[in-house]
Amino acid sequence: MRLRVDPTSPEPIFEQLVFRVKEAIAQGSLAGGDRLPSVRELARDASINPNTVARAYEALEAEGVIVRRQGSGCFVTEKGSALATSERKRRLDALVQRLVTEGFHLGFGARELRDALAERLSATPLPPRRDS
Amino acid sequence: MRLRVDPTSPEPIFEQLVFRVKEAIAQGSLAGGDRLPSVRELARDASINPNTVARAYEALEAEGVIVRRQGSGCFVTEKGSALATSERKRRLDALVQRLVTEGFHLGFGARELRDALAERLSATPLPPRRDS
DNA sequence: CGCACTGTACTATTTGTCCTAGTACAGTTG
DNA sequence: CAACTGTACTAGGACAAATAGTACAGTGCG
Numbered sequence: 001m002r003l004r005v006d007p008t009s010p011e012p013i014f015e016q017l018v019f020r021v022k023e024a025i026a027q028g029s030l031a032g033g034d035r036l037p038s039v040r041e042l043a044r045d046a047s048i049n050p051n052t053v054a055r056a057y058e059a060l061e062a063e064g065v066i067v068r069r070q071g072s073g074c075f076v077t078e079k080g081s082a083l084a085t086s087e088r089k090r091r092l093d094a095l096v097q098r099l100v101t102e103g104f105h106l107g108f109g110a111r112e113l114r115d116a117l118a119e120r121l122s123a124t125p126l127p128p129r130r131d132s
Numbered sequence: 133m134r135l136r137v138d139p140t141s142p143e144p145i146f147e148q149l150v151f152r153v154k155e156a157i158a159q160g161s162l163a164g165g166d167r168l169p170s171v172r173e174l175a176r177d178a179s180i181n182p183n184t185v186a187r188a189y190e191a192l193e194a195e196g197v198i199v200r201r202q203g204s205g206c207f208v209t210e211k212g213s214a215l216a217t218s219e220r221k222r223r224l225d226a227l228v229q230r231l232v233t234e235g236f237h238l239g240f241g242a243r244e245l246r247d248a249l250a251e252r253l254s255a256t257p258l259p260p261r262r263d264s
Numbered sequence: 265c266g267c268a269c270t271g272t273a274c275t276a277t278t279t280g281t282c283c284t285a286g287t288a289c290a291g292t293t294g
Numbered sequence: 295c296a297a298c299t300g301t302a303c304t305a306g307g308a309c310a311a312a313t314a315g316t317a318c319a320g321t322g323c324g
Contacts, residue, residue: 010281012311019233026236038270049313054272065237070271071321081239088238092245095234096252099227101151104158105197106220107212109261110253113224117249120228121242129241142310144282170299181284186301202300203292 001030001037005046013048017056022065025076028127032078036066080129133162133169137178145180149188154197157208160259164210168198212261 003020005013024030036042039057043050057074060066064082068074081088103113135152137145156162168174171189175182189206192198196214200206213220235245 014311019230022237023229023233026233039272040270051314052312055311057271063237068271069321070319072270073321074271081237083238088240091238092235092240092248093252095231096248097155098151099231099249100252100258101155101158102227103224104258105154105195105213106215106224107261108220108224110258113253114246114249116224116228117231117246120225120232121245126232126236126242129239146282171301172299183285184283187282189300200300201292202290204299205292206300 003037003042003046005048007048014052014056014059017042017053018059018063021056021060025065026126027124030076031127032076034076036074036076038073135169135174135178137180139180146184146188146191149174149185150191150195153188153192157197158258159256162208163259164208166208168206168208170205 001024003017003024005016005020007013009016021030021036030036036057037045039050039053043053046053057066057068061068061074064077064079066074066076083091099117100113103116108116133156135149137148137152139145141148153162153168162168168189169177171182171185175185178185189198189200193200193206196209196211198206198208215223231249232245235248240248
């Protein structure tokens with residue numbers, strides 16, 4: 001469980017951490033019940049402040065991705081998203097719109113976008129979902 | 133050309149403007165050669181500071197999306213992305229990875245992601261590209 | 265129990281960004 | 295010339311991010 005962070009990126013460090021954890025789960029390298037590195041351990045490994053790690057873990061818990069247990073550690077949740085269907089759909093649409101718009105300005109057309117997504121999905125299939 | 137902005141959003145106003153303009157181009161409601169509203173006019177309409185609009189236009193020009201002509205206005209560029217192929221590919225992959233990861237945590241599977249993208253692309257087809 | 269670990273909660277400080285406000289200058293258009 | 299365009303500053307307020315340090319509270323194990 002090695003998490004890297006780019007201190008020069010304009011993206012806040014704690015947000016990078018949040019995404020890396022979600023990424024690891026979406027790729028199957030972290031699964032429900034798995035334990036994350038401790039706040040202090042991860043801070044030492046990544047050469048960042050423990051408070052920053054704690055902030056990332058706090059955000060992950062707020063999203064329902066992990067649970068934090070005082071004294072024992074942080075663990076990946078089993079359940080899926082707790083959002084209403086309409087809100088989930090809205091967020092997905094926003095993500096897709098982002099991809100389409102930015103992709104277009106990068107010079108990619110509809111087919112290339114579809115292909116890139118398909119390739120990504122077949123390269124590392126999504127782990128099975130455990131819907132609550 | 134009406135551009136709306138959400139002052140309560142955590143996303144900076146100037147970034148919202150940048151994306152709105154790119155969105156309009158990707159949807160065909162703005163095309164190469166079209167003129168954007170002036171800095172002061174847009175600022176008045178959206179009830180924001182002219183400096184904020186100027187900042188957005190500056191960012192858009194830095195990305196090659198528009199050109200700014202002192203005294204005459206800002207115009208949508210004809211050309212495509214000026215980035216190296218490898219860099220364009222890398223950015224596209226990052227966008228796709230974002231969609232897949234966040235989509236997964238929203239509870240969507242591979243098929244639903246593909247369908248959402250396909251639906252978006254068929255709803256408003258991308259305008260023809262004028263590659264430089 | 266006792267110790268070492270875990271997360272949690274503060275305060276304080278520094279740094280950087282976002283946004284607003286105001287002024288001024290420079291190029292373009294009619 | 296007059297009225298518009300973008301551009302470039304300064305200044306200041308508000309806020310977020312990250313650091314450092316300290317302290318407290320729950321857990322697990324020898």
